[in-house]
Amino acid sequence: MSINTPRSYNCKNEELPVICKFAAFNLSRDLPDFSAYSPRFSNEYVEGFKAKINVVSELVEPRSEIMELKLLNEQLYKRIDELITPINFLTGYINMANGQLKLSPADFGLATLRKGIASKDVESVIRSLQTVNANIAKHKSILAQQGLKDELVDRFTDDAIQIAAGKQNQYEMLSNRKNLVQTNQALLNELFDQLNEILSTGKTLYKKVDLAKQKGYTFNE
Numbered sequence: 001m002s003i004n005t006p007r008s009y010n011c012k013n014e015e016l017p018v019i020c021k022f023a024a025f026n027l028s029r030d031l032p033d034f035s036a037y038s039p040r041f042s043n044e045y046v047e048g049f050k051a052k053i054n055v056v057s058e059l060v061e062p063r064s065e066i067m068e069l070k071l072l073n074e075q076l077y078k079r080i081d082e083l084i085t086p087i088n089f090l091t092g093y094i095n096m097a098n099g100q101l102k103l104s105p106a107d108f109g110l111a112t113l114r115k116g117i118a119s120k121d122v123e124s125v126i127r128s129l130q131t132v133n134a135n136i137a138k139h140k141s142i143l144a145q146q147g148l149k150d151e152l153v154d155r156f157t158d159d160a161i162q163i164a165a166g167k168q169n170q171y172e173m174l175s176n177r178k179n180l181v182q183t184n185q186a187l188l189n190e191l192f193d194q195l196n197e198i199l200s201t202g203k204t205l206y207k208k209v210d211l212a213k214q215k216g217y218t219f220n221e
Contacts, residue, residue, distance in 0.1 A: 004182055004185070005182070005185035005186050005189065006185075007185060007188070007189065008189040008192055008193070009188075009189070009192045013060045013181055013188065014060045014061050016056065016060070016188060016191065016192060016195075017053045017054075017056045017057040017060065017191070019195065019219070020049070020053045020056075020191060020195050021053055022216070023049075023195055023198050023199060023202075023217070024046065024049055024050050024053060026198075026202065026213070026216045026217065027041070027046055027049070027198050027202075028046055030202070030205075030213065031043070031046060033205055034201060034202075034205070037201065037204075037205060038201070041201070049194055049198070052187075052190070052191050052194070053191065055187070056187065056188055056191050059180070059181060059184055059187070059188075060181055060188075062177070065173060065177060068173070069170070069173055069174075072166060072169055072170060072173070073170070075166065076122065076163065076166040076167070076170070077120060079159060079162060079163060079166070080117050080120070080122070080125055080163060081117065083113070083117060083125075083159060084114075084117065086152055086155050086156060086159075087110055087113060087114060089152060090105075090108075090110065090132075090136075090143075090148070090152065090156075091105045091110055092146075093143045093146040093147060093148045094108055094110075094143070096146040096147075097139075097142050097143055097145070097146045100142050101139055101142055101143075103135070103139070108131075108132060108135045109128050109131035109132040109135060110128075110132060112124065112127075112128045112131070113125060113128035113129065113131075113132060116128050122163065122166075122167050122170075123167065125163060126160065126163055126164050126167060129156065129159065129160040129163065130160065132156060133156055133157055133160055136148075136153055136156060140153065198217070199217045199218070199219060200217075201217075202214070202216065202217025203217050203218065
């Protein structure tokens with residue numbers, strides 16, 4: 001069984017390389033002062049730090065996966081938005097069958113479904129579609145008398161399946177990325193340790209000497 005490596009920092013994973021890039025910029029600018037203080041701080045040290053930042057950046061926010069997730073989100077929200085017309089049609093059939101059905105569109109689950117669509121709450125949409133589809137199946141014969149066709153019934157069924165599948169794909173992508181980051185947590189901790197070394201040295205060099213530069217080597221700043 002694998003053992004999770006604890007994080008040695010409190011900021012978000014995706015924030016760590018951003019903070020390190022600021023530190024790398026300051027270090028490059030002030031390298032003569034750092035090198036005079038210790039030969040440990042050389043051009044090779046700076047380049048190694050920058051290379052490590054790039055590796056961690058790609059690990060926590062991979063460009064290819066970000067684009068893939070963006071496309072998945074766009075497709076998912078597009079399918080959800082396109083439910084409005086089928087909902088309007090079904091609402092009309094429910095209202096026409098009110099004498100027999102004794103259910104309002106809200107009772108049917110359509111009000112909650114509309115709310116989920118408006119707020120882009122995918123999980124709410126999935127739950128509402130389950131309710132709507134169950135009610136369609138239960139009252140199909142009455143609604144069919146008002147004009148409900150199999151194409152519209154199939155549309156709600158297919159959308160429920162496809163939206164749930166899209167949500168599952170989202171979860172799997174994010175979960176896999178989270179697991180990969182956890183597997184490489186030691187690398188992120190190593191980068192943070194190097195960041196602390198740079199910040200600590202910067203504060204040593206500029207404390208009460210150059211307030212502006214001192215702030216540049218303060219983590220909270």
